[in-house]
Amino acid sequence: MVSRRDFFMGAGIAALGASMVSRVGATSLPEAQTMALAGTQAPLFPPNGRPYQPVVTLNGWTLPWRMRNGVKEFHLVAEPVVREIAPGMKANLWGYNGQSPGPTIEVVEGDRVRLFVTNKLPEHTSIHWHGQHLPNGMDGVTGLTQPGIQPGKTFVYEFVAKRPGTFMYHPHADEMVQMAMGMMGFWVTHPKNPALHKVDRDFVFLLNAYDIDPGSFTPKVNTMLNFNLWTLNSRAFPGIDPIVCRQGDRVRIRFGNLTMTNHPIHLHGHDFEVTGTDGGWIPKSARWPEVTTDVAVGQMRAIEFDANNEGDWAFHCHKSHHTMNAMGHDVPTMIGVDHRGIAEKINQLIPDYMTMGERGGSMGDMKMPLPKNTLPMMTGQGPFGDIEMGGMFTTVKIRKELARNDYKDPGWYKHPENSVAYEWTGPTVPTTRAPATSSPSTTNDPVLKVRRGDHSHH
Numbered sequence: 001m002v003s004r005r006d007f008f009m010g011a012g013i014a015a016l017g018a019s020m021v022s023r024v025g026a027t028s029l030p031e032a033q034t035m036a037l038a039g040t041q042a043p044l045f046p047p048n049g050r051p052y053q054p055v056v057t058l059n060g061w062t063l064p065w066r067m068r069n070g071v072k073e074f075h076l077v078a079e080p081v082v083r084e085i086a087p088g089m090k091a092n093l094w095g096y097n098g099q100s101p102g103p104t105i106e107v108v109e110g111d112r113v114r115l116f117v118t119n120k121l122p123e124h125t126s127i128h129w130h131g132q133h134l135p136n137g138m139d140g141v142t143g144l145t146q147p148g149i150q151p152g153k154t155f156v157y158e159f160v161a162k163r164p165g166t167f168m169y170h171p172h173a174d175e176m177v178q179m180a181m182g183m184m185g186f187w188v189t190h191p192k193n194p195a196l197h198k199v200d201r202d203f204v205f206l207l208n209a210y211d212i213d214p215g216s217f218t219p220k221v222n223t224m225l226n227f228n229l230w231t232l233n234s235r236a237f238p239g240i241d242p243i244v245c246r247q248g249d250r251v252r253i254r255f256g257n258l259t260m261t262n263h264p265i266h267l268h269g270h271d272f273e274v275t276g277t278d279g280g281w282i283p284k285s286a287r288w289p290e291v292t293t294d295v296a297v298g299q300m301r302a303i304e305f306d307a308n309n310e311g312d313w314a315f316h317c318h319k320s321h322h323t324m325n326a327m328g329h330d331v332p333t334m335i336g337v338d339h340r341g342i343a344e345k346i347n348q349l350i351p352d353y354m355t356m357g358e359r360g361g362s363m364g365d366m367k368m369p370l371p372k373n374t375l376p377m378m379t380g381q382g383p384f385g386d387i388e389m390g391g392m393f394t395t396v397k398i399r400k401e402l403a404r405n406d407y408k409d410p411g412w413y414k415h416p417e418n419s420v421a422y423e424w425t426g427p428t429v430p431t432t433r434a435p436a437t438s439s440p441s442t443t444n445d446p447v448l449k450v451r452r453g454d455h456s457h458h
């Protein structure tokens with residue numbers, strides 16, 4: 001991971017020319033910084049304003065701001081971007097400030113915020129600030145609360161971030177196209193009192209989905225259901241960075257769903273509580289333990305857990321086709337079909353033909369030739385071989401020896417001796433039939449029969 005300081009020293013950030021706009025309050029256009037790197041950037045500790053523990057955006061970054069007469073000023077640029085989905089695949093998306101999703105906006109409860117939005121897309125756009133309490137005219141719904149921002153134009157939004165919590169932003173203009181192209185971003189309003197809702201590590205990402213034919217670069221924007229790339233912050237595993245935690249830390253992960261379907265998000269090795277939604281913080285008495293929580297379309301969830309258990313823990317959407325990349329979709333079931341020799345014969349006719357999974361899968365073994373610019377459907381190399389996952393999958397890596405705010409990938413977990421599942425190499429035994437037990441539907445036991453009769457008379 002490149003530190004933010006290194007990054008500023010490097011060439012990753014380009015400033016747009018600052019031109020003057022004349023409007024009450026807004027006196028000049030702040031620099032618009034852009035991000036060229038796909039890796040998770042170090043958190044941005046606030047250089048001014050009230051203090052807080054900043055969030056870490058998975059494979060993303062936080063947008064720096066300018067303080068002008070007590071107002072936090074941000075400059076978002078809606079523009080076409082090239083996003084690496086994972087090594088081996090890039091996509092032509094639309095996003096903000098060089099990336100899809102756009103940068104995370106972090107402010108503090110009570111902050112006055114001014115957002116300049118420049119449109120460099122070929123069509124009009126707007127930004128809706130999902131979940132915020134703001135003047136109606138700042139809500140960003142094209143046609144309803146404002147005219148669309150035409151190409152080349154800059155609009156100014158201004159409001160007070162009244163409520164602490166978890167929010168997002170996205171266009172309310174040609175929505176199906178603009179969201180299918182990756183236009184969205186995360187927003188966190190930290191509480192004014194930094195002791196409230198305090199955690200040691202706070203990670204954020206958006207769930208998104210694309211329909212990009214293998215070999216092509218641009219999402220199909222009219223897809224309603226059959227998306228073939230399931231992503232966290234427009235990255236698919238193995239392109240998603242690990243969520244790195246120090247053992248004992250209190251960890252929050254916040255996510256928002258801007259796909260067209262729900263995602264049951266599942267964490268291994270720990271239980272967590274859902275502590276917040278886009279509606280605010282959930283009172284302590286109303287929280288319950290989970291290891292999987294569903295996030296519906298347009299919703300956000302904040303989960304919290306104590307990172308007590310060292311290891312590399314899977315963290316993923318529990319819909320199994322959402323942990324597969326493009327090539328895993330629309331393939332027939334071949335389990336039980338013996339087609340030994342068939343592939344070779346067909347290969348003489350169709351060179352790249354392959355048969356899939358007749359022994360129940362292990363797609364990880366299938367090193368089939370891929371078209372340029374797509375991802376193997378289930379992949380990722382782990383310390384024990386192929387992880388056989390793609391899409392919405394990553395790991396939560398928990399280690400003892402980490403410094404506070406160290407988010408560098410510590411590599412694979414070194415398991416203590418005798419703590420890894422192992423192969424049985426002793427003698428085998430024949431399979432025996434389990435003894436029959438009394439099942440109400442098959443038993444001849446008169447007592448049970450009577451009981452069942454009793455029930456039917458009630």
Ligand SMILES: [Cu+2]
Pocket residue numbers: 230262263264317318319322392
């Ligand atoms: Cu899912």
